[in-house]
Amino acid sequence: MSDLTLVFDLDGTLVDTAPDLVASTNHVLDHLGLPRVDEISLRPYVGHGAKHMIEKAIGPRGEALSEAQHADLLALYLDYYGAHIADASRPFEGIVPLLEKFKTRGVKLAVCTNKMEGMSRLLLDALDLSRYFDAVAGRDTLSASKPHPDALLGTISLVGGDKTRAIMIGDSGVDVATAKAAGVPVIGVSFGYTDTPVSAYEPDVVIDHYRELEPAIARLVPAA
Structure with missing residues (x-):
């Protein structure tokens, strides 16, 4: 062997890792004043990366955001995730x-x-x-x-x-x-x-x- x-x-x-990834996504949603998402609905998107998870969670509202704003949200997500990477x-x-x-x-x-x-x-x-x-x-x-x-x-x-x-x-x-x-x-x-x-x-x-x-x-x- x-x-x-x-x-x-x-x-x-x-x-x-889904609990902490979803918590990080909800941190972004809180920042935007949008409703939080539950883990069950977001789990299928975990394997596609943070950017994809954020876009799915924001929904149509994201179409109005600029590329720079999307980048800022990703940075916000990653900062939070790095600090809470193994909470759950x-x-x-x-x-x-x-x-x-x-x-x-x-x-x-x-x-x-x-x-x-x-x-x-x-x-x-x-x-x-x-x-x-x-x-x-x-x-x-x-x-x-x-x-x-x-x-x-x-x-x-x-x-x-x-x-x-x-x-x-x-x-x-x-x-x-x-x-x-x-x-x-x-x-x-x-x-x-x-x-x-x-x-x-x-x-x-x-x-x-x-x-x-x-x-x-x-x-x-x-x-x-």
């Missing part, structure tokens, strides 16, 4: 013991996310998860971001891994598309933030809980 590389998406895969965000149930086990067995572990690297590291540090990962590749780390295959292939290279002994784990169509483009097996988690069931994107395996991860890995890389 020591030659295996596991690459995880972050939001909606490793960590349930928590690792998904069952993942931490697995990371411990994988690390002990010498598995190369990495994060490949479209969150900015700085914010990703801040979150992982706050949740005491950074120590498990040999690399954290954010939107701004490599020359490409998901769904470009080089985002995943570059992440695998950062840890000295081999794509033929690597698996991607993610919650969205973007993660599945990235892995397929890179020629890497992909496990979809059903508990993430996609508005379309991850099974619709046809990952190699779908799991509903991290207790199912090790059997899924064994199916994809039998000699692991």
Whole structure:
């Protein structure tokens, strides 16, 4: 198993970040004097980035805002989020013991996310998860971001891994598309933030809980 590389998406895969992301969006809405949004209605947009979440929450009112005003709102959001990045965000149930086990067995572990690297590291540090990962590749780390295959292939290279002994784990169509483009097996988690069931994107395996991860890995890389 020591030659295996596991690459995880972050939001909606490793960590349930929706509560703090939605709180940050509501901070922007408070600033604008607009009604707050609930977590359920905004969760499907989490994987599309902060700018998209803000636009969805503001709705038609946003059409009247200038590009500079949108940039100011994004900055307001990011400042608040950075200060409250792990108020309510928590690792998904069952993942931490697995990371411990994988690390002990010498598995190369990495994060490949479209969150900015700085914010990703801040979150992982706050949740005491950074120590498990040999690399954290954010939107701004490599020359490409998901769904470009080089985002995943570059992440695998950062840890000295081999794509033929690597698996991607993610919650969205973007993660599945990235892995397929890179020629890497992909496990979809059903508990993430996609508005379309991850099974619709046809990952190699779908799991509903991290207790199912090790059997899924064994199916994809039998000699692991």
